[in-house]
Amino acid sequence: MSDVEVEAGSRIVGAGIARHDAVEKVQGQTVYAADFALPRMLHAMLKRSDYAHARLRGVDVSAAEAIDGVVAVYTAADVPQNTVWVDVPGQTLEVGALKARSNVLADEVVRYHGEPVALVAAESEDAALAAVDAIVVDYEPLPVVDDPEHALDDDAPDLHESGNLLAHWEIEEGEVEAGFAGAAAVVEEEYRTQFIDHAYLEPEAGVAWRDTDGVITIRAATQVVEHFRDVARILELPDNKVRLITPYVGGGFGGKEDMTVEPYLGIVAALTGRPVRMVWSRQESLTARQNRHAVRMRYRTGADAEGRLVAMDIDILSDGGAYALLSALVLLYSTTCAAGPYRCPNVRISARTVYTNHTPCSAMRGFGGMQVALGYEGQMDRLARELGIDPLEIRRRNFVERGDRLPIGQELETVVELPALVEAVGERAGERPEPSGPRRAVGRGYACNLQSYGRCIWLNDWSSAWVGFELDGTLVIRIAVPDIGGGQASSLIQIASEVLGVPPQRVTIHIGDSALNPLTGTTTATRQLYMSGNAVLKASRELRDALAGVAAGLLEVDAERVEFGPDGVSGGGASVSFEKLLAAAASVDVPWHVLATHHAPKGIPWQADESWRGRVFPDFTYGCHAVDVEVDLDTGGVRLLRYIAGHDVGRAINPVSVEGQIEGAVAMGLGYALSERIVFEEAQNLSTTFSQYLIPTAVEMPRIESLVLESGEGMGPFNARGIGEPPIGPPAPAVAAAIHDACGVALTELPFTPERVATAIAVAGGGDGAG
Amino acid sequence: MEVGFTLNGKARRLDVPAHWTLLRMLRDIAGSTDVKHGCGEGVCGACAVLVDGVAMNSCSVLAPQVDGATVETVGGLAAGGKLHPLQAEMVMRGGVQCGFCTPGMVLSALEAVRIGAAGSDEEIRHSLAGNLCRCTGYGKIVDAVAAYRDGEAPDDVPADAGEHEHRPEGGGSAASPGVGVGH
Ligand code: FES
Ligand code: FES
Numbered sequence: 007m008s009d010v011e012v013e014a015g016s017r018i019v020g021a022g023i024a025r026h027d028a029v030e031k032v033q034g035q036t037v038y039a040a041d042f043a044l045p046r047m048l049h050a051m052l053k054r055s056d057y058a059h060a061r062l063r064g065v066d067v068s069a070a071e072a073i074d075g076v077v078a079v080y081t082a083a084d085v086p087q088n089t090v091w092v093d094v095p096g097q098t099l100e101v102g103a104l105k106a107r108s109n110v111l112a113d114e115v116v117r118y119h120g121e122p123v124a125l126v127a128a129e130s131e132d133a134a135l136a137a138v139d140a141i142v143v144d145y146e147p148l149p150v151v152d153d154p155e156h157a158l159d160d161d162a163p164d165l166h167e168s169g170n171l172l173a174h175w176e177i178e179e180g181e182v183e184a185g186f187a188g189a190a191a192v193v194e195e196e197y198r199t200q201f202i203d204h205a206y207l208e209p210e211a212g213v214a215w216r217d218t219d220g221v222i223t224i225r226a227a228t229q230v231v232e233h234f235r236d237v238a239r240i241l242e243l244p245d246n247k248v249r250l251i252t253p254y255v256g257g258g259f260g261g262k263e264d265m266t267v268e269p270y271l272g273i274v275a276a277l278t279g280r281p282v283r284m285v286w287s288r289q290e291s292l293t294a295r296q297n298r299h300a301v302r303m304r305y306r307t308g309a310d311a312e313g314r315l316v317a318m319d320i321d322i323l324s325d326g327g328a329y330a331l332l333s334a335l336v337l338l339y340s341t342t343c344a345a346g347p348y349r350c351p352n353v354r355i356s357a358r359t360v361y362t363n364h365t366p367c368s369a370m371r372g373f374g375g376m377q378v379a380l381g382y383e384g385q386m387d388r389l390a391r392e393l394g395i396d397p398l399e400i401r402r403r404n405f406v407e408r409g410d411r412l413p414i415g416q417e418l419e420t421v422v423e424l425p426a427l428v429e430a431v432g433e434r435a436g437e438r439p440e441p442s443g444p445r446r447a448v449g450r451g452y453a454c455n456l457q458s459y460g461r462c463i464w465l466n467d468w469s470s471a472w473v474g475f476e477l478d479g480t481l482v483i484r485i486a487v488p489d490i491g492g493g494q495a496s497s498l499i500q501i502a503s504e505v506l507g508v509p510p511q512r513v514t515i516h517i518g519d520s521a522l523n524p525l526t527g528t529t530t531a532t533r534q535l536y537m538s539g540n541a542v543l544k545a546s547r548e549l550r551d552a553l554a555g556v557a558a559g560l561l562e563v564d565a566e567r568v569e570f571g572p573d574g575v576s577g578g579g580a581s582v583s584f585e586k587l588l589a590a591a592a593s594v595d596v597p598w599h600v601l602a603t604h605h606a607p608k609g610i611p612w613q614a615d616e617s618w619r620g621r622v623f624p625d626f627t628y629g630c631h632a633v634d635v636e637v638d639l640d641t642g643g644v645r646l647l648r649y650i651a652g653h654d655v656g657r658a659i660n661p662v663s664v665e666g667q668i669e670g671a672v673a674m675g676l677g678y679a680l681s682e683r684i685v686f687e688e689a690q691n692l693s694t695t696f697s698q699y700l701i702p703t704a705v706e707m708p709r710i711e712s713l714v715l716e717s718g719e720g721m722g723p724f725n726a727r728g729i730g731e732p733p734i735g736p737p738a739p740a741v742a743a744a745i746h747d748a749c750g751v752a753l754t755e756l757p758f759t760p761e762r763v764a765t766a767i768a769v770a771g772g773g774d775g776a777g
Numbered sequence: 778m779e780v781g782f783t784l785n786g787k788a789r790r791l792d793v794p795a796h797w798t799l800l801r802m803l804r805d806i807a808g809s810t811d812v813k814h815g816c817g818e819g820v821c822g823a824c825a826v827l828v829d830g831v832a833m834n835s836c837s838v839l840a841p842q843v844d845g846a847t848v849e850t851v852g853g854l855a856a857g858g859k860l861h862p863l864q865a866e867m868v869m870r871g872g873v874q875c876g877f878c879t880p881g882m883v884l885s886a887l888e889a890v891r892i893g894a895a896g897s898d899e900e901i902r903h904s905l906a907g908n909l910c911r912c913t914g915y916g917k918i919v920d921a922v923a924a925y926r927d928g929e930a931p932d933d934v935p936a937d938a939g940e941h942e943h944r945p946e947g948g949g950s951a952a953s954p955g956v957g958v959g960h
Binding site (some may be wrong): 022024025027028029031032034035036037038040041204205206207208209254255256257260285287288467490491492493588628662663665666670672673674695696697701703704705707709750 | 792804811812814817818851854860868870879883906909911914918919935936
């Protein structure tokens with residue numbers, strides 16, 4: 007376990023400072039997207055499809071338009087550019103060249119339950135609601151595709167002109183069959199994961215208005231300020247005529263990565279010239295917003311007698327739902343991570359994602375890299391049992407190390423602290439608890455993972471930040487970062503404060519505005535602290551260097567000896583206030599601010615050629631988790647007793663925020679493991695309320711203990727690694743392992759509901775002798 | 778119809794359609810956007826307020842039902858420029874992330890401590906079962922409530938973020954003493 011060298015003068019980075027946004031949130035002062043209002047504001051609502059697949063014979067809006075207070079009713083024909091094209095990256099030409107279409111409002115055909123068909127704008131919410139009800143849609147139902155296994159069959163209806171194959175990735179390294187031939191043990195299993203919802207507490211919402219110079223301004227809950235460009239395309243406006251502002255967002259988790267309310271707000275504001283608000287109900291959010299991909303994985307894994315992996319054959323089929331969105335990229339993450347954090351010389355991975363009439367699937371925390379953890383970790387546990395090796399020991403024998411290449415060809419550049427994490431988590435776990443009564447069995451499970459941070463490097467990612475002083479010595483950061491609750495803004499304050507000496511409470515950060523603040527990219531892909539943190543760090547250091555030169559003259563010391571403190575600069579026994587320093591800087595034409603840009607590593611994009619191998623991501627974060635469960639052998643209920651989550655975060659900028667990310671992601675992963683699922687019946691979504699879609703409450707959650715290791719290696723500011731997504735991978739496989747440890751049943755399909763656990767126990771003989 | 782009630786210590790008389798929920802009246806007429814709409818079906822607890830001291834989901838109460846009652850929202854808790862001690866604990870211990878569950882969570886927790894339903898971590902968890910949080914995993918919220926119950930709260934935390942001092946040692950909570958290898 008490597009120690010971190012604490013940088014000389016480190017004072018703010020590494021401290022669990024109270025977040026400025028928390029002080030306001032705890033008093034209810036934060037003006038979230040739905041809390042904002044403008045005079046004469048209209049209320050917009052969507053008419054959504056009742057069918058999962060149907061031809062629209064007609065959409066009659068006349069009765070709706072006649073309702074008092076209704077200002078406009080729009081259908082596809084009214085939208086300036088109704089079709090949105092998505093680039094679908096893929097390995098082969100047949101898919102690689104594909105541009106996938108989705109529509110702002112359904113055009114001729116609806117392809118999922120809840121797809122927007124018409125857009126209403128009215129003087130009141132009640133009038134809007136009445137108008138939505140009064141729209142008459144004439145549907146001609148079409149056969150639904152709801153089984154991805156059959157989506158590619160010859161007789162399956164094609165949901166898009168390009169067919170039902172949305173994207174696929176294929177990799178083959180080494181001699182896979184020869185590898186299996188030499189294996190001492192081969193285990194084969196099929197794993198299934200379910201659709202889930204992000205279920206952030208804040209439903210999708212926003213307000214829009216036409217501002218000075220015709221700029222359509224949208225203030226909405228989003229993770230992506232850069233959607234102003236997408237809205238501009240839809241409105242057929244130049245990019246610089248749309249502005250997007252993100253207030254503090256009430257949770258994102260990938261669900262506010264694709265657009266939600268933005269296009270509809272833009273349309274109403276542009277076409278009516280009136281301010282407008284749109285707020286989705288929880289039911290709309292659960293019915294129609296994109297989900298996490300359900301995935302079917304077949305794993306065949308071989309190892310030698312010592313447990314060293316010799317071959318893997320992995321087949322992944324994911325259900326992309328009705329439109330492309332980010333499915334191809336999500337699948338790339340699955341492909342990259344499919345073999346787990348393990349070395350294996352012979353690997354074949356075939357990954358496909360297909361169209362069905364399910365709700366479109368797209369980004370969610372873990373983004374394709376997390377589903378496969380159920381597969382690769384399930385296989386390690388099976389091999390461990392088959393070969394009689396301790397589950398942590400077999401992992402230890404196979405962990406990747408710095409310099410190794412993943413099957414996709416990416417070389418690991420930073421340290422892989424998995425051995426230290428396994429050690430620390432195993433030690434912390436200590437003695438196993440005792441069962442609380444008869445017919446109850448206790449078990450422990452472990453799981454490890456890797457998850458990338460930063461966007462796919464082919465996207466040439468960059469982040470900009472502006473850092474500047476005010477004359478009174480306060481500091482301003484301007485950066486269009488969306489803060490979705492993870493402390494994105496407050497961590498940037500810490501970084502600037504660390505470098506420039508100004509205490510955090512005297513730093514103000516202006517976030518999330520595409521017009522006034524430098525663009526810094528999306529709050530997605532565990533990239534925000536990594537990217538915008540580096541940009542703020544660079545700007546702060548450049549500002550410090552420039553001002554240190556001025557200070558050196560005033561203090562009569564070398565620039566390197568100038569110290570930046572809360573009230574000003576000092577050195578050589580003298581000190582100068584910021585006010586004086588800034589005045590002196592102005593007199594010699596040294597500006598008080600710096601605009602800096604950080605660029606992510608670059609790489610050659612995947613070529614339409616099976617031999618391509620290369621770097622896909624900047625870097626990875628690794629983790630090892632342990633869970634203790636108690637299984638009720640009669641009801642199949644699984645109680646979580648204790649949870650330990652260990653990660654190497656490189657450097658914790660704010661330890662409280664780091665723990666918060668770990669604990670929150672683990673809780674989400676435990677909901678995935680045990681209770682959450684979207685139930686579809688013939689592609690009709692049946693999980694449309696919070697009483698049907700069960701996210702964990704405080705009662706089901708155990709105490710989650712974060713074990714934070716700081717290797718001092720990572721590509722973020724001060725060598726931090728990203729931690730927003732990585733901890734969501736291990737919980738499901740860890741719980742699967744713990745249930746097996748408790749009662750001997752090996753579950754392969756999520757979620758592990760009491761029915762499934764009880765059935766498996768009954769099939770296995772009732773759990774006698776378990777524990 | 779007219780509804781007369783006390784909102785955070787101030788007498789209010791509001792004209793409201795009889796079928797409106799308390800949540801809608803508070804947000805759309807009274808301007809109390811500190812009360813959050815998370816589900817509208819009585820499950821998430823984001824809309825919780827105290828009605829005569831009892832935590833209720835305001836989306837599931839009709840506005841006329843509070844006629845003559847005292848209603849408290851999270852925006853009324855801080856006093857004299859200082860956060861309420863439970864608010865201070867929530868901030869200091871990382872119980873607030875996106876903050877959308879926070880107003881309802883704080884009010885439910887306040888009621889739980891006041892009626893003695895927060896004696897242990899398990900009791901706190903049961904008392905908060907009607908308040909969903911998707912960000913925190915609940916541990917830091919439970920810690921904050923326990924600390925408030927035990928009177929550990931600093932009672933002088935400014936309600937203005939700009940005056941906020943950071944807690945210099947920061948870092949690990951009691952539950953995770955291993956935080957910060959190398960510090
Ligand atoms: S909004 Fe009232 S309980 Fe969710
Ligand atoms: S802090 Fe985001 S829902 Fe609780």
